[in-house]
Amino acid sequence: MVDWSGGNDRGPKPKADAIWVCAARDGVADAPVYLRNRALAEAWITDFINAERAAGRRVLAGFDFAFGYPAGFGKVLTGSDDPFAIWDWFAAHVQDAPDGNNRFDLAGQINGLFPGIGPFWGNGLKRDIANLPRKGSARAGHGMAERRQAELQAKGAFPVWQLSGAGAVGSQVIMGLPSLARLRKRFGKDLCVWPFEAQNAPIAIVEIWPSLIAKVIAATQPADLPKDAHQVFVLAQTLSRLTPDQLTAMLDVPINPEGSILGLDHVSLLTETVLGPPPLRNDCFAMPQGTHWTPVDQALTHLKSRLSVVVNDETIPLDQAAGRYLAAPVTAARAHPPAANAAVDGYGFAGPAPDGVQVLPLVQGRSAAGAPYAGDVPAGHALRILTGANLPKGVDTVVLQEDVTATQNEVRFHGPLKKGANARKAGEDMTQGQVILETGRKLTPADLGMMAAVGVGQLRVRRRLRVGILSTGDELRTPGSAIDDGQIYDANRPMLHALACDWGYEAVDLGQAPDDRERLGQILTEGAARCDVILTSGGASAGDEDHMSALLKDSGSLALWRIAMKPGRPLALGFWGQKPVFGLPGNPVAAMVCAMIFAAPALRVLAGGTWQEPQSFQVPAGFTKSKKAGRREYLRARINNGVAERFASEGSGRVSGLSWATGLIALNDGAQTIAPGDLVTFIPFSSFAA
Template identity: 60%
Template sequence: MTFEAVVIVDWSGGNDRGAKPTKDAIWACVARDGSLAEPVYFRNRQVFEPWFHDLIAEEISAGRRVFAGFDFPFGYPQGFAKAVTGENDPFALWRWLEGRIVDAPATNNRFEVASELNALCEGAGPFWGNATKSDWPDLPRKGLARAGHGWPEKRQAEQLAKGAFTVWQLAGAGSVGSQTLMGLPVLERVRRAFGRHVSVWPLEPTEREVVLVEVWPSLLADHIAATLPEGEIKDRHQVRVLAQAISQLPEAAMSQMMAVPRTEEGWIFGLGHEETLKEAASLRPPPLRNDCFAMPQGAYWTPEAEALAHLRTHLAGVKAIERRAVADCAGLFLAEDVTAERSHPPTPNSAVDGYAVKGPIPEGAHVLPLVDGRAAAGDPFEGVVPEGHALRILTGAAVPEGVDTVILQEDVNSDRTQIAFHGPLKAGSNARKVGEDMTAGEVIFAKGRKLTPADLGTLTAAGVAEVAVFERLRVGVLSTGDELRNADESASDADIYDANRPMLLANSRSWGFEPVDLGRATDDREVLRGILDKASETCDAILTSGGASGGDEDHVSALLKDTGSFALWRIAIKPGRPLALGLWNEVPVFGLPGNPVAAQVCSLVFAHPALTVLAGGAWSEPAAFPLPANFSKSKKDGRVEYLRARVQEGRVHIFPSEGSGRISGLSWSTGLVRLPQEAATINEGDLVEFLPYATFQ
């Protein structure tokens, strides 16, 4: 059994929760064809219901099968439906409730209906809990006030689900009863609206396009708590987690979880299969191959071009796909091509303030009568401009029928009844054509593109509200070495302040990734092992600096060797040379040199394009500009050399020292000069390749 779309709804039985997203409201999250959308907040049921109907109609029209999970019980203990309706049919009770529940944003009658249900039963109860000031004669305020009603406290499913609340409770923490009373009428209207397209699990066969399913996020309570970001609304987070887990279930596991006996009490999806759900919730994209960093045997010095080509060939994206509102996508990478929803502009419009006429206008003096009214942006002229007439029009206004040309305001004299101007004027002058910028259906951005602030504006102008993107890559940054100190610590002359970590963290942030500060590790392999173990649980890639050369104190290299995925690349570049690469618990580790300049050059040249691919982007190469040198230099054959440089008055100047420890040269420079691997003599005025730092984005 498979579903192409999964929607999970965290329900609420209360009143309107306000415009600002908050807890204890309605939250929904949709996973569709492998893409996880951002959760949606609903302040009340009246807002949710039309949204859900539209969603179901859209999915049915698109041919996608839908798993629609709601976190409230779909039934009551065995026999309750017959006691209320006289029918052994759980849907008879759904219809009964739908006919009696009155619901508005600020009020509803659930306590009154519960009192009516209690009156149909013997004794006091089974429903209890009254959050209003009004007293209902048959509705006890406390559960202990009930007696003799004869109904089990919990359904069979709740007896097995640790921590589940009873369907009879209407108020207080865990008031599942209120959610059920207010939820079943909504689902009954879904059944009525979509008829043969909808079925309810496990109350009836589930071969239809849309299956309504009872879910309970607390089956994943430990995982939800462990992954809850600081400051996040729990309801929002748990619909995302459950939608992702269910959407990633293997077909066999899905079929097994759906295979439960048909019962009027209903059942909780996944009950008894918690570990399988947890595995699906934790599922990550396929890991990189263990040998993804292995270079051909026998190569001692690896040419820069060969190293880059190897990374480009062997790396792939590691992040899941989600759908996000366009406004939230800056710095993320598109997971699919995006097409314009409508043309831009959607209608011909004026590029200037002026007067709209029918063109072309011949040479000479002209006087035209003005039509009453005007056209403004957002306030179009509704009529047709008669031939030989003019209409006042403002910038951005739709050009109305009957005219196609705009005369610039400064070129016109007007007495408010007519205008006078000189020709000639070409037809279409000062008027923008339909779709001259973008055409509806046109691919405007390709998969793998990193979205810029300007891109967000372009997408919005094209009517695109949300896009499929890869989740943001989390990049851990770790410094290693006993000699390192933080800037706020005292340091002896033998100590070094850790300059690499803030620099590499800032790199990651500027590249659109989420930086994770892993601190610094002493020269103790077990300490380093513990840091890497913890980092691999939360990071998608790890950058380390120091410990990459393979010497006695190079513990990063030593630990990566133990994994069997280690590769020490002696790359023929200056500065740089050693670059330790490997996988730690399937997470790629880039071991950068410890010298700050070498660490920065290697992070720009190697880590940046590699991390971009891991994040779902296309392989990126910096733009190189040929500019005249303001320096002279001779270099030997064998290594590519990078020099810190900046452009002044059109010529490239280089930092006076090439030492890898002179970090101030990175601040002085605005980019790098790349000198080729071959021997070369550069004289002043010769063209050299200048790579601005801004192109490493």
């Protein structure tokens, strides 16, 4: 999405009234890019489209200026109603340089082609221009409609004839159409223009107007991002969250030589999409055909490629951000250090100091942190300076106080000492405007300290993921309650609840569901209304009492995965009330292992983070084992004196092994014979929470 400008070069420092560009894919937007003039913008957009096409992706590029004029304008200007003839005319006649352009003179020349006075107005120059009135009220008899049909429908949209003043868009049109004409010629048949042509090319350029959703853009505006930058960020992210059917419906309008505004008839959809996260596709769990026993790596790759964030954004204070996922990149509000300063207590002077004894007269006063020295230090003199204090003019080097002999009037020390010794340069750690953290980062206490150091007080994060925890089965009872023969205590619910909290999410206890399909459906419906994702345990296979699988199958969204792993195997995945459901095995050991291997990375993506493999280590085995080929095995294990020990029993009924262990040993799918001292892969439990 492109926020255009009709003005001159805006300089190297990002400005509010300038060109801003933002790209998004799959509902996640990059940081907005500042482009100081139209030549740089056109080059950036061309390079971006080329890169996307080389990667095999289609491109929808939106520009926030009108693509056409009211009916009849082209006939007067070019002798044709073809909108592309208008584009080519402007491309041939506009003179554009970073420090100036001829848009006002050109508008006056065009007005001379029309009867009466106008239609263009708003001379923004000090000198008068023939045929170009300064006020719209001075126009008369030109014969053109004041607005296109799109502006009549879009409440608050300004007409294309106004060239200067508040709300003027006419200059952007005149200075934007030449760039569009060149893009069209450059990409040829690979590019189509909406709504002038059928949308059958891999590159489509469309007209946008962010003010269609001005209220929600304003409601999400961060304090440290210009409005123009934020609105292309929001619009790019929003359009990339639409389903293919939604976007197709939005583009499905009659060919219109005046042009139109994308989303003009779909404002409510755009608004809802801004405020809410993108929906997951109901087929995202469906594995390819012919995968009866699915290898672990194939299942993980499939999940990674099909999941996306499901929670919306919010702006919060820095001190509340630990453990949250960034929804937008964070830039340094100031440099760190903000000024050159002393790294030690000592005496500052202009270096270097040559070999031998140095004697420097002392300047009266000192520089301390928070109380910098206000004057200059003459060459050949020194100043008392403390750690963290700004270096005053004339000082670039500091000698440690332990290395000097000082009196009230002078300091003595032995050289040599390099220029810049014991001093920190301004911005040597972080520079103002530098991106210091990227979208998807899970914020750590160290991150908060870094952001605080460069003045970041608020940031855009994902709302905390709400994870519903549900156990199923008539045999289950709450720990501590009375119990009869044939009943067992529910170990999974407190275990999975604690896992979700440990991973940084908001766990929602959905209780226990009986083996009653209707009641289970009611509980799932209630849970889907309260949660973003649901983790269930039990009923994940295909037996008579596996009601979870049956319900998801009846909803048309069941993907029953038979994973080639031990412990584990059955995973029932699907949707209930458009919320993803992970149906884990009922066995506590299998439930915890499957939650760590599959749910942990998946939940991270749903929460707004990046897919992340758990950190593992190669350690010597302290056991022997012979393993058959055909499936991945995870052994409960812990490290003792640098050696990996495994739990005495591999039986999935031995839940005590989960408490005994501090991690898992992962044995690959092939056959293996392990002897003491052989290297094995150890994954600490803590790695799944990273």
